[in-house]
Amino acid sequence: MFSGFSAFPLTPLKNGDIDETAFTGLLQIITAAEVDSIGVIGSTGNYAYLTRAQRYRATEIAVELAGSIPVMSSIGAVSTDEVIRLANDAQKAGVKGVMMAPVSYQKLTSEEVFGFYERVTGELSVPLYIYDNPATTGFSFDDELLMRLSFLPNVSSVKLGFLETDLSLATQRIGKLKASFCEGVTLGISGDGRAVRGLMAGCDVYYSALGGLYPRELLEMAHSVLRGDVQRAIDLNALFEPIWAYFSQYGSLRTIASIAELRGLVQSPCLPSPLLSLTGEDRTMLAQIISKLELE
Amino acid sequence: MFSGFSAFPLTPLKNGDIDETAFTGLLQIITAAEVDSIGVIGSTGNYAYLTRAQRYRATEIAVELAGSIPVMSSIGAVSTDEVIRLANDAQKAGVKGVMMAPVSYQKLTSEEVFGFYERVTGELSVPLYIYDNPATTGFSFDDELLMRLSFLPNVSSVKLGFLETDLSLATQRIGKLKASFCEGVTLGISGDGRAVRGLMAGCDVYYSALGGLYPRELLEMAHSVLRGDVQRAIDLNALFEPIWAYFSQYGSLRTIASIAELRGLVQSPCLPSPLLSLTGEDRTMLAQIISKLELE
Incomplete structure (x- = not known):
């Protein structure tokens, strides 16, 4: 699951609720590609914007559709009590793993983050991966903290928040x-733009x-x-470069939501308010990029 | 209310629930001082860590105890739908105003923030103040956006996130x-450390x-x-300087929670997990500072 x-x-929305038809359609594209695992209600799945009931429902739908492909879901929230409630929900819905970012309102200290994961992993029956995403959480892990966390029970993977631009430096650090x-x-x-390098x-x-x-x-990539076929x-990767450029400028979520809208996979708007997908010239140019992409 | x-x-907690006895005690100290208004479940009141039911209960208790002192409460959340639900709750609980920070998971654009306030203020029957707090929201308002927002219906006050260190520059900008x-x-x-300057x-x-x-x-200050008695x-303000130094180093919330614990006003720990109050030498020194403060 973690390889x-x-x-x-x-998680496309329609009038504030999950658009289950569109969501099912997206999941079918993914299962047809025989991916190694599915991460439902991740950052791209808008977990932070969904109610607890919506998070449960999205997870339940994904588990049902995924068949033998393992599904994991995000249990992130600012409060430990809420994270534990969400972890119980996710396990009840049948996930094979959970992911958790140290979501914060008050900027967290390293000691608080360690205690946060220690409490949560102690209550889990499935593996957890640590999700380092400083742009959304305001917290950057250092390598020493990641090392300590890796020894907690049920910690099975770490998604890196930072990767060196230089490949040999990146290789050194990861080793x-x-x-x-x-x-x-x-x-x-x-x-996604640094996946090949990673x-x-x-x-x-x-x-x-x-993905x-x-x-x-992207599975093929x-x-x-x-x-070994680098x-x-x-x-x-070169094919997707124009999309990585959009990610840098507008954020991956706004770009991905706009692509899904343009391809007719979801209704427009599909993002939770206050988030907005792209409009005007930015959207028109994105449409050109993706139509070119589909011709290759 | 906004002057x-x-x-x-x-909002002190005990085993994950509001410690209503301690909370009532804190509110009584405040009402006895005849403050101009009370801001309940603000950042210091841990709104981001409370469930919707807990936010309602805290607001209800404060409104009941405050008598003729106007109470406002925070309706902040990342999703517009949730903010509107919280605004309705707050108004049902009897607040005279609400405050709202553009809480985010995905970093917001100025256009998204404007739309966020536009939607929410359009549904309010009480005044709102805009709460600019880049450290917790990841969003910094510029003056142009604040100006546009000030013309929305029900917007009645703006809490500044940034203040120039130089008094004459600050005076110029505020004018x-x-x-x-x-x-x-x-x-x-x-x-608090820049209140006098502001x-x-x-x-x-x-x-x-x-406060x-x-x-x-601090009301006297x-x-x-x-x-005009500057x-x-x-x-x-000079009396409180050692506390402002703690704020800078540990954050105002951890410092304030530690003071409340040290003064026996709340049980220890009173913060929502994963947040921790101060320990060891830092706590001992803080105890000395506050005992000295009470002698003056």
């Missing part, structure tokens, strides 16, 4: 991290946001690196 | 802001976190500036 290629679908981690804990890369540097798994919309191509991965 | 001195009490704002919209200062520079109201524990002294305010 290879993991796809993270949108060092893996050597310091509790045995069996895998390292994941997200932020996998080349030694990451075990690509947790992919755009919710292009699972076939990830598996190419893992089986050139094939680099070529596939 | 003078406003006190923001802690400019007030001239650009819709008539009647007041400007507030928070971040009021001297032209702010109308001091939204005070430590939940020392309402008499605020009112001194507003009636020296008295500066002297009072």
Whole structure:
């Protein structure tokens, strides 16, 4: 579950509720691609904007549709009590794993983050992966804290928040991290534009946001690196470069939601208010990029 | 309500629930000081960590105890739908106003923030103040956006997130802001250590976190500036300097919770997990500072 290629679908909304028809359609594209795992209600799945009941429902739908593909879901929230309630919900819905970012309102200290994971993992019956995403949580893990956390029971993977731009530096750091981690804990890369670099540097798994919309191509990209065909991965990555540029400028979620709207996979708007998908010229140019992408 | 001195009490917890006895005690200290208004479940009141039911209950208790002192409460959340539900709850509980920060998970754009307030204020029957707190929301308002927002219906006050260190620059900016704002919209200062400067520079109201524990002294500090006795305010502020230093180092919430615990006003721990109050040497030194403060 915590290796290879993991796809993270949108949770499309319609008038504030989950658009179950569209959500089912997105999940079918993903299962048809035979991905290694599905990460439902991740950041791209808008977990932070959904009610507890909506989070349960989205997880339940995904588990049902996924068949033998393992499903994990996010249990992130600012309060420990709420995270534990969400963890129980997720396990009841049948997930094979959970992911958790140290979501915060008050900026957290390292000691608080350690205690947070210690409390939560102590109550779990499924593996957890630690989701480092400073842009949304306001907290950046250091390597020492990640190492300590890797030894907690049920911690099985870490999604890196930061990756060196230089490949040899990245390879060095990932080697060092893996050597310091509790045995069996895998390292994941997200932020689609740096996935190939992360996998080349030694990451075990690509947790992919755009993989919710292009699972076939991005799974092929990830598996190419893992089986040693780096050139094939680099070529596939080049195809998506214009989309990575949109991610940098508008954020991956707004870009992905706009693509799903443009491709008619979801209704427009599909994002939870106050978030807005792209409009005007930005949207028109994105439409051109994705129509070109589908011709290749 | 949006002028003078406003006190923001802690919402102390006990085993994950509101410690109603301790909370009532804190509110009684505040009402006895005859503050101009009370801001319940603000950032210091841990709104972000409470369930919807707990937020309702805290607001209800405060309204009941406050008598003729107007109470406002926070309706902040990441999703517009949830904010509107919380706004309805707050109004049902009897608040005279609400406050709202653009709480975020995905970093918001200015356009999203404007739309967020536009939707929410359109559904309100009480005034709202805009709470600019980049440290917790990840969003910084610019003056142009604040000006536009001041013209929305029901917007009545803005709590500034940033204040120039230089008094004359601060005075200049606040004069400019007030001239650009819709008539009647007041400007507030928070971040207790810069309150005197903010009021001297032209702010109308001091939204005070430590004012939940020392309402008499800090009300006197605020009112001194507003009636022109600046020296008295500066002297009072000097008394609290060691506490402002703690705020800078550990955050105001951890410091305030520790003071309340040390003074026996709340049980220990009183903060929602994963947040921790101070321990060890830091706590011992804080105890010395507050015992000295009470001797003056």
